[in-house]
Amino acid sequence: MEGHFESTAAVRDIVIGLSDGLTVPFALAAGLSGALASSRIVVLAGLAEIAAGSIAMGLGGYLAARGDSEHYAAEKRREELEIVERTRDEEEEIYEIFQKYSVPRSNAAPVLEALKQNPSAWVDFMMRFELGLEEPEPNRAHRSALTIALAYVAGGMIPLAPYMLVVDIKQALLLSIIITLMALAIFGAIKGKIVGTGWLRNAIQTVLIGGVAAGAAYLLARLLEPHA
Amino acid sequence: MEGHFESTAAVRDIVIGLSDGLTVPFALAAGLSGALASSRIVVLAGLAEIAAGSIAMGLGGYLAARGDSEHYAAEKRREELEIVERTRDEEEEIYEIFQKYSVPRSNAAPVLEALKQNPSAWVDFMMRFELGLEEPEPNRAHRSALTIALAYVAGGMIPLAPYMLVVDIKQALLLSIIITLMALAIFGAIKGKIVGTGWLRNAIQTVLIGGVAAGAAYLLARLLEPHA
Numbered sequence: 001m002e003g004h005f006e007s008t009a010a011v012r013d014i015v016i017g018l019s020d021g022l023t024v025p026f027a028l029a030a031g032l033s034g035a036l037a038s039s040r041i042v043v044l045a046g047l048a049e050i051a052a053g054s055i056a057m058g059l060g061g062y063l064a065a066r067g068d069s070e071h072y073a074a075e076k077r078r079e080e081l082e083i084v085e086r087t088r089d090e091e092e093e094i095y096e097i098f099q100k101y102s103v104p105r106s107n108a109a110p111v112l113e114a115l116k117q118n119p120s121a122w123v124d125f126m127m128r129f130e131l132g133l134e135e136p137e138p139n140r141a142h143r144s145a146l147t148i149a150l151a152y153v154a155g156g157m158i159p160l161a162p163y164m165l166v167v168d169i170k171q172a173l174l175l176s177i178i179i180t181l182m183a184l185a186i187f188g189a190i191k192g193k194i195v196g197t198g199w200l201r202n203a204i205q206t207v208l209i210g211g212v213a214a215g216a217a218y219l220l221a222r223l224l225e226p227h228a
Numbered sequence: 229m230e231g232h233f234e235s236t237a238a239v240r241d242i243v244i245g246l247s248d249g250l251t252v253p254f255a256l257a258a259g260l261s262g263a264l265a266s267s268r269i270v271v272l273a274g275l276a277e278i279a280a281g282s283i284a285m286g287l288g289g290y291l292a293a294r295g296d297s298e299h300y301a302a303e304k305r306r307e308e309l310e311i312v313e314r315t316r317d318e319e320e321e322i323y324e325i326f327q328k329y330s331v332p333r334s335n336a337a338p339v340l341e342a343l344k345q346n347p348s349a350w351v352d353f354m355m356r357f358e359l360g361l362e363e364p365e366p367n368r369a370h371r372s373a374l375t376i377a378l379a380y381v382a383g384g385m386i387p388l389a390p391y392m393l394v395v396d397i398k399q400a401l402l403l404s405i406i407i408t409l410m411a412l413a414i415f416g417a418i419k420g421k422i423v424g425t426g427w428l429r430n431a432i433q434t435v436l437i438g439g440v441a442a443g444a445a446y447l448l449a450r451l452l453e454p455h456a
Contacts (some may be wrong), residue, residue: 036269059436114336
């Protein structure tokens with residue numbers, strides 16, 4: 001169960017990093033290739049975007065995860081105090097939770113009795129059922145940040161590789177489109193399998209996002225540099 | 229309550245779009261300005277990145293929100309079937325939920341009795357307390373997508389504006405750094421106020437992310453184009 005949860009969190013981080021990493025550098029490079037004569041600046045801009053995007057997403061993910069941990073700890077301390085200092089109010093909150101599900105006070109009373117026997121279980125119950133908070137995995141922040149950033153870099157290198165390896169920029173663009181749309185389709189299909197929302201549908205969706213983003217960036221760059 | 233929830237969701241979308249929109253185009257433009265002699269390509273790359281990033285985040289947000297809605301609806305249908313077809317198993321699951329909080333079967337039984345009187349409340353209870361799912365707001369997907377994308381564009385135009393208005397690229401870079409770090413500080417402070425994690429600390433964090441991302445992109449671009 002623990003292993004299952006951890007792998008799920010890691011998979012989610014990889015998905016977050018890969019989906020933006022495959023899409024944005026791809027679209028940026030495709031856009032610039034429509035307006036520039038040489039691959040050199042496409043590669044430069046693509047790598048700078050990968051550096052910026054991976055750090056923004058990784059550090060952002062780190063701080064978000066750390067914020068979640070701190071928020072959970074602070075709310076837990078507050079609940080721990082409240083069941084001691086404002087016992088009656090907290091009891092009333094239990095009744096209110098059950099009232100939302102049409103459970104009368106008299107039927108909820110035995111649950112409250114049991115929770116009062118075990119203050120730490122009571123606090124956990126309030127965290128989950130009053131506040132809707134799940135305890136974050138410890139040390140998740142570091143791992144999450146690194147996983148997202150590395151997935152972004154890995155994803156971003158796929159669309160950029162052709163511009164590094166193929167001299168002719170039009171050929172590089174074509175190759176980049178082919179391998180990136182394939183990578184997006186495979187990535188979307190696997191994501192759909194894991195999440196259970198259908199592999200074909202997810203594959204089409206991720207390809208669509210990448211295609212629309214690249215198309216928009218390309219058109220914009222052509223409009224701004226019509227003589228390229 | 230309803231108004232409060234909706235504004236929270238919109239604020240969250242604006243925060244998502246603004247934080248990446250302020251950071252990534254800023255870092256990309258700063259990075260390229262270290263390696264290129266003219267602002268023209270910095271602006272071109274920045275605008276292409278804004279197009280790509282806003283579409284990737286907006287469409288991505290749209291599909292994620294729609295996926296959440298569909299996932300909720302599918303799980304709800306499954307629970308509705310299960311309380312009819314596998315009533316005993318579902319009853320057992322109620323006991324298991326309470327067991328996690330050291331509530332004995334005998335104390336949980338009256339709650340189960342009450343839920344059985346009201347099947348739709350029973351389903352809602354399972355959705356929230358077995359599966360941990362909250363009902364997504366209807367039509368959230370479209371609004372979410374548009375809000376995230378527009379916030380990304382608005383955020384991205386701040387760091388790019390100096391490169392459009394100031395001819396000298398070094399001056400444009402300096403101006404972009406000043407106004408973007410100020411915007412990041414203000415944005416972080418407001419975010420910290422809203423989330424309640426401290427305005428100063430959040431202001432420092434968002435400035436740090438933007439600064440590190442821009443610094444890394446700048447160094448990378450200088451390494452790749454040392455003679456610029």
